[in-house]
Amino acid sequence: MKKRKIEIMDTTLRDGEQTSGVSFSSPEKLTIAKLLLEELHVDRIEIASARVSEGEFQAVKNITSWASEHNYINKVEVLTFVDGGRSIDWMKEAGAKVQNLLTKGSLNHLTHQLKKTPEQHFSEIKEVIELAQKEGIATNVYLEDWSNGMRNSQEYVFQFLDFLVTQPVVRILLPDTLGVLTHTETYEYFSKITAKYPNTHFDFHAHNDYDLSVANVMEAIKAGASGLHLTVNGMGERAGNAPLASVVAVINDFFKDEIEIQVKETALYSVSKLIEAFSGFGVPANKPVVGENVFTQTAGIHADGDNKNNLYFNDLMPERFGRKRKYALGKTSGKANIEKNLQELGLELNDEDLKKVTQRIIELGDKKEQVTKEDLPYIISDVLNSNLIQEKITIDSYVLTHSKGLQPSTTVSVLIDGERFEEHAQGDGQFDAFLNALGKLYKKKKMVLPKLVDYAVRIPPGSTSDALCETIITWQNKDKRFITRGLDSDQTVSAIKATQRMLNI
Structure with missing residues (x-):
């Protein structure tokens, strides 16, 4: 039996960036776009909304310039609006070639937000699609609030789809905008549509408000979806979108005999960690596939x-x-x-x-x-009570200085196999200066310090400022990561103790 190919569209840079408090810089957006297409091998990426800001425009321009050079330009998509062609002009200037046109997928949204009739809405959509065609821009169409449209105004949804299948549209994108669908509804609604329009490409865009996004994705696949919209780490508004890593694992394990995707599993974790760092959006330790504790x-x-x-x-x-x-x-x-x-x-x-x-x-x-x-x-x-740990390296003494208007500095004395070495350095903070001094000292000894990759400080909940402070440091030594801890009433001293333990490990 020939496997059915499903497209994976990643919308971390557009819908994922709508996570509260998250905003990627232009260089970060370009780096993420490269990772998604070249490392993860997703089929398409949605990178921005048109007409948002000058910064967004420059970010899109950077991505489309790179994508054009590397033959990815038709995999790069931008959310646009029914606005008489202003989004098309924006896309043309930005160098984008695929628009995801946002339209109204429920009579409730059309009546109360746009205050228009279906015929008026369809006429304006037709005009935008024609303008896009003239500029060599391909069109996909989003039916915003489609899930509520199927619940409450199915006649309108099918009237809309009857119109869209007559237009030069590449894909129709069906979002559960408010994350309200159950798995049974997802299968029922999607099946009705794919049965009526068997030759049309339909994408499913799930949200996770009831923690049902992955289950709903599974049902959309069973009902004949041709594409899925996902985000790294499940980023997105409110409770987020369907998470890329979970869906990829589900498809590869539960649909492996019938569905084919090209996403590279081995890159999921590393991309997750990088986007966690760029976004500041922490991944829960128990998040399936990419959480720290799941294995x-x-x-x-x-x-x-x-x-x-x-x-x-x-x-x-x-x-x-x-x-x-x-x-x-x-x-x-x-x-x-x-x-x-x-x-x-x-x-x-x-x-x-x-x-x-x-x-x-x-x-x-x-x-x-x-x-x-x-x-x-x-x-x-x-x-x-053994001598298993023989500390060959001891941080013998140190002076830490921090003065207003002056860069923090450290002088450190270290015993290595009984021989004393001393070094001085400055840094952005006392501990940074300490590490810089240690690095200079190690360089003289032709030794290399592991790289500090994470630094966390905590005191027992409810404690006062004189409580013992624990510093937990994660180090990277070539391809190996390890953690050391130090305990002291002074935060910097506890970090130094954790560092001494690292030196001996």
Whole structure:
């Protein structure tokens, strides 16, 4: 049986940017566009709305210029309006070649927002499509509020579709604008339309207000959708849009015998992380496929099962997405979890010592303390009173200065295998100056410091300013990431303690 090809249209740069508080800069938009088309291999991208701002215009111009050079220009789409051709003029200047024309998909919107008859609306749409054709611009048409249109004014929707299929339209885009559909409605409405217009390309655009977007996408696929609109990390207004990573995994696992898509799974996580950084829109740790914790086994019984014929694995293997399975350390850790982490560190303990270490980790978990793989050698050393951790590098002393009007600076003295080294540097803050001094010192020793990729500070909830402060730093050393923590009443000192632990790891 020949597989049906479904187009994936990513609208992170248009609909996704409508996430509250998110605005991508022009260089960020260009970088994201390149990643979506060249790394993820999505079929199309929707990058902006016409006539929004001068900044948006320049961003679109940059993307269309690059896309034209690399033969992607017909994959780049812009949201336009029924405005007598002003959007078409804007697109022409911006160099875009595909418009997604926003029209009214429900009688309620048409009557109360535009205050026009269907015939007036269709006539104005026809005029815009003709203008686009003259300028060599292809047209897709959005039926805004289509889902409510199907619920409350189906006669109007089919009257509209009867008109559209007579026009030179490439695709008709059916959005659940307010995220109100159930999966049964999605299948029913979409099936009615694809049955009546079997030769027309229909896209489905889901929103996630009831957390039903992925389920609705599945039903739209079953009902014959030819394309899907998705966003990275499920970004979008209100509760967001259908998330790209989840839908790709669903299609590849549940529709693999009948549906074909070209999105590259192994790039989903890295693109998710980059867009998380650009947008400042944090991905929940339990977000399917791309969340930090979704490939982490916490319960000891699960780690034990993984050792015994992978009893707790499913088809969502982390390697598919360029990730690795982890085994959390905490109060529910069993010996199997700890053994998995020890294996990664190249350490081995006898049964009696393993019991002692397990008990200590459970105690720390009961106190709500986070335990990482990198903490294990220190815990073992402490519990077994051994010399497992020999700190060959010690931050012996330091001077931190911070004065108004002057750049912060640090002088640091470090002992490496008993030999003292001293260095001075400035930075954007005290800890940045400290790291710069350390970097200069390491450079002299022809050594390279790992790169700091994440820095988090916390105090216990409800504590006062004199409470102990925990600094958690994530480091990148070539292709490996690891975390160290420091604890002190002073934030900078706790960061320095975390850094000393990193140096010895």
